[in-house]
Amino acid sequence: MQFITYELAQEIVERTMKILNRNINVMNDEGVIIGSGDSERINQLHAGALLVLKKGESVEIDSSRAVRMKGSRPGINLPIRFSNQIVGVVGITGEPEQIRNYAQLVKMAAELVLEQSFLLERVQWKQMLQSEIVNQLISEEGLNEESIKERAGFLGINLEHPRIVIVIEKSDYTEISNQKLIRSVQYEVGKTDLIGITFNNEIVILKAVAVKESKGELTPFLKRLLKVSGGKVLIGSGSLAGNIKELKSSFYQAKRAIMVGSKLLPDASFYHYEDYQLEVTLAKLAQDEEDKSAFSYYHKLLDQGKKGELIHTLEAYIREGGELNKIADSLFIHRNTLRYRLEKIRELTNKDPRNIKDLIELYMAKLLHDIS
Known part of the structure; x- marks a missing residue:
């Protein structure tokens, strides 16, 4: 498995070179340079990196030793470790005596960037999986319940839990991007909640609740969502879905509550379906x-x-x-x-x-x- 890509290697180079006025090279687990402050060295084999990979420890190369190693320059090369294995090498160009104090800092910076990238990928993967599950639950007919329960299980989420669907729509005055909005909202959702973005760019939360939880108990959560969203959004909530099949109905109830509620009370902060059940029903009859x-x-x-x-x-x-x-x-x-x-x-x-x-x-x- 390739842990360090060309893009990630160059990010490590650029971050560390902003701090140190030295050339930095990043090599993959085969000793090939995939990131460097000297673009001409990209894709060259790095002899010092091969020694690090072979020995499993740092290697210093001074001027005299560099002469005997073809294509090498003075510097210190250190292993990049991730998940208890060496996944690459980072090298600092310069005489070892002059750069030895910085070597461990560069190694730590490289490993930190790698770890952050890995965590970000996991977060993005989790977000994508959640969105996929949410969209299936609120839109698909003939849903394969066992399959989707299994997928939700990968996230540690039990779909058997009763839920209320909450829909967040951006108003015409909202300038915040979807990604920034969902990041803000994610801090408020619980570990047992599901959150996703629909194909219409609505944010949907399948909030796990107690069967007897009242509208009043849900209101503080909706107020927090409104606050982190900057106030320029429309929020609707559907009725309680006791099982997977009822989530689709709760979703459309939340959307209709927004549609009707925002016209009748445009200054309201959020709209509960149970507050507009009569109006939604009558409006649907009138429209039909x-x-x-x-x-x-x-x-x-x-x-x-x-x-x-x-x-x-x-x-x-x-x-x-x-x-x-x-x-x-x-x-x-x-x-x-x-x-x-x-x-x-x-x-x-x-x-x-x-x-x-x-x-x-x-x-x-x-x-x-x-x-x-």
């Missing part, structure tokens, strides 16, 4: 209605009244559950004025807000208008 003109009577309310007073009255009537005193107080009008407005709504739309069936139809018409 082929004859959109069936709700055209709502536009008559938009065209009537000063500053949309009839619309505000209908909204207050819905919000206050039809209690006339509360409605009048919230609108700062007399009850007689309120009765006049309700009668005006009935005349214009042929729908009486005081009739529950008519009120539902008015609300559907309002929702269709608001989310369009």
Whole structure:
């Protein structure tokens, strides 16, 4: 297995040469130079590196010894170790007496860069695997449950745990990149949670929760997500998925909560599906209605009244559950004025807000208008 690539070797060279005013060479486990401050030496065989690989220890080459070794220059060559094995060699050009104090520092720097690269690759691999699993769970039909459970097991995650799907969408004002956003969010998710990016660049969290966990207990987590995201995102949560098959439904519930909630309450921070279940259901029914003109009577309310007073009255009537005193107080009008407005709504739309069936139809018409 090749631990040190040409790109990684050159990164080691550039990092160490910024600190030391000396040429640095990095050789692979066959003694071939794959990184150097002298580009002409790339792909040359390094005699000092071959000695290091053979002996398993550092090798110093002074001027007199360099003359006897073809193609060699004075310097110190040290083994690069990773996972208890020698995976390459790093060399510093110069007289050993002058550079001996720096040799171990260069070796440590090379091994640190290698370790960081390995850890980064593992993190990236884990992130890619999580995204793949998340996308399969929320989108695929006929899912092979045993196969995906096994893959999640590689990450130490039990998919049998009840979960709530959380969707994070970037708003039109968000400038943060997806990678930076997901890195910020990752610090907040738990070890048993799954996080991924969909093909539409949404961040999806399959959050493991207790069966009896309430919306209030989830809210602090959503607030933390909002904070680390910089506040310029839309966050929605679906209902509890008790098994793998229910995750897809929870995902679409979270998306619909964002779609409807952001239109009805654009200043809200996040949207729980259970808070918008009625609105989501009615909006879907309204959108599925082929004859959109069936709700055209709502536009008559938009065209009537000063500053949309009839619309505000209908909204207050819905919000206050039809209690006339509360409605009048919230609108700062007399009850007689309120009765006049309700009668005006009935005349214009042929729908009486005081009739529950008519009120539902008015609300559907309002929702269709608001989310369009």
